[in-house]
Amino acid sequence: MREVCVIGLGMNKWGELWDKSLRDIFVEAALEAMDDAGVDKIDSMYVGCMSSGLFVHQEHLGSLLADYLGVNPIPCTRVESACASGGAAVRAGFIEVASGISDIVLAGGVEKMTDVSVDGATFALATAADQEYEVYQGVTFPGLYAMMARAHMEKYGTTREQLAQVAVKNHKHGSMNPLAQFPMKITVEQVINSVMVADPLTVLDCSPITDGAAAIILCSLEKAKELGLKKPLVKIIGSAQATDTIALHSRDDLTFLKATQKAGEVAFKMANKKPSDIHLAEVHDCFTIAELIVLESLGLTEKGEAGKATENGMTTLGGKIPINTSGGLKSKGHPVGATGVAQIVEITKQLRGEAGKRQVKNAKVGLAQNMGGSGGSTVVHILEVA
């Protein structure tokens, strides 16, 4: 296997992009990534997208987007793993470069979610859960994560305020990210008093519906050195993916995410790192409770301790291990297929020292964790300055 670097980054301003179609959004990010890498030719392309079929009635994104980007006849494949589709696209690109089949691969992600009604988006997102066993019974995603939150509060004494702190922190980080959908700062009181969605989660505990795309250029280390790039090279030193039961009712423990643990374990081993070596991480905070359980499942905090760690500022910029400096899904937005790719964009920016106001000092090793559904799939990447 060859060593693989991230050499180009692209991401547009996320939000409700009424004036752009899915293809416009994707191509903006892809061209920016190619420009950032200084390459005008790619060998292959992967696109992470959860449900363009349900959101905009368009499948076959590989052909559509390679065509619109003007790069056909290169191979282009869409990969899907619900909200972990972006991470899965990055991993597919990583494997292709590592294998030696291609030198330069674009891994992108996109979702155009606002073209359907609100009911439509909730319906489309619910297809990440078990349609026949869970959704048919009336459960929604906020409902699934609310059950996880209740179980965590019961088992570990995690407080309502600690959940809210996750949102407050991520909005604080997002206020320094010019590409974030909701860059306003919020308070614990605002989170707790906002509209109830699924008790105990209010609307400010939930990530939003977003249109957006992100793209990265992956390249073999050897080829990257030949290209003589000016920006610091960032290597992917760990890449892992794992699955768990899709339905929540099949799990032993609602307060832990086995797929996240497994993917983390494999990625740490591959990277020859341990949780304490990580300087910053982007994790999948689709709901505030998700961030806490993910931190515990990755071993970045002890079990049951993530709420307190958040309260104590350990995960805030300036703390021991800043989490979601980009604003996370919560403030930056969550165009589901793009999220996993945008995490790699943020980690790479940080490791390059290009994160501006939200720069983590001396960041050399970062982790990205992207999750599908209620944790039925997870992709973890570990990156390091080359």
Place this chain on the structure above:
Amino acid sequence: MREVCVIGLGMNKWGELWDKSLRDIFVEAALEAMDDAGVDKIDSMYVGCMSSGLFVHQEHLGSLLADYLGVNPIPCTRVESACASGGAAVRAGFIEVASGISDIVLAGGVEKMTDVSVDGATFALATAADQEYEVYQGVTFPGLYAMMARAHMEKYGTTREQLAQVAVKNHKHGSMNPLAQFPMKITVEQVINSVMVADPLTVLDCSPITDGAAAIILCSLEKAKELGLKKPLVKIIGSAQATDTIALHSRDDLTFLKATQKAGEVAFKMANKKPSDIHLAEVHDCFTIAELIVLESLGLTEKGEAGKATENGMTTLGGKIPINTSGGLKSKGHPVGATGVAQIVEITKQLRGEAGKRQVKNAKVGLAQNMGGSGGSTVVHILEVA
């Protein structure tokens, strides 16, 4: 890159499987493939599926199917390239084994198409075309291929009877395949006089709506030798994928498929073979005209000659190069995400000498060509007895 073999095959009886859900169908084929390979453990899994979101309101198939197959926490990713999703899944598995990341990978494909109304299926399939530029204008897939047929008839003098001969041949082959959805023999007169769908294509020129799955087990050559398998080893010696414009109106020539040509060219080069080295092929006959244009685009016949070659029996079992001995999409059925995987099942069966009544004598090298939409994406694999 490591050498990669196909060591296990699974496919169920295709048709209108009202009593089974998508997960049942997939797991049947997957278990059969594992059993055929004699392995009870796989390292990773890919699932090709075009539109489970629109057909059965279920995304996140990686988690769903790994769970139902009982193999979590292994990585499992869905890949999509419209009707070439199965071929793309095989290619993703091939790359993963070739890279050295995994030794044993299951590549499967599935589509459950009959749970929606006929209108629903036509709508879902149309998402493989350009929704904004083509489908919005009212075009359907039979309409797109009918335009290609008209152009081919005009340019090369291809006759209505020659188109019908493709269907007649594939049903003749399919009559020897116990897993085919429509194993009845048909005549040229029946094809021409059946219900018109899009002039000149009648219903018997079109592949059907099908529920079905197929799966293969991919393994590194080294590992396969260690396993001491009893069945002949079949190697994948060429794997390529290419894209073209998604919309038909953007192409220079309606009578040729550039993505098929490109994928064929790259696969032949990788395999160090030429078209005349191929003993049999499975190609994407979603409509009768498609088979003719594909044969010409791959260089298996000269341009404009595939109609005559079909008429003369060159592509029939016993002819110079038997095409679609399985019955093809036309007779065997076309559960879109499964088709590309089932092609590899058929080629491998033939190369192993396990094809029964439809066995091609002395078959050592076979090719599979799987295509998305109106040819906007194509995957080509070349296989050889190890």
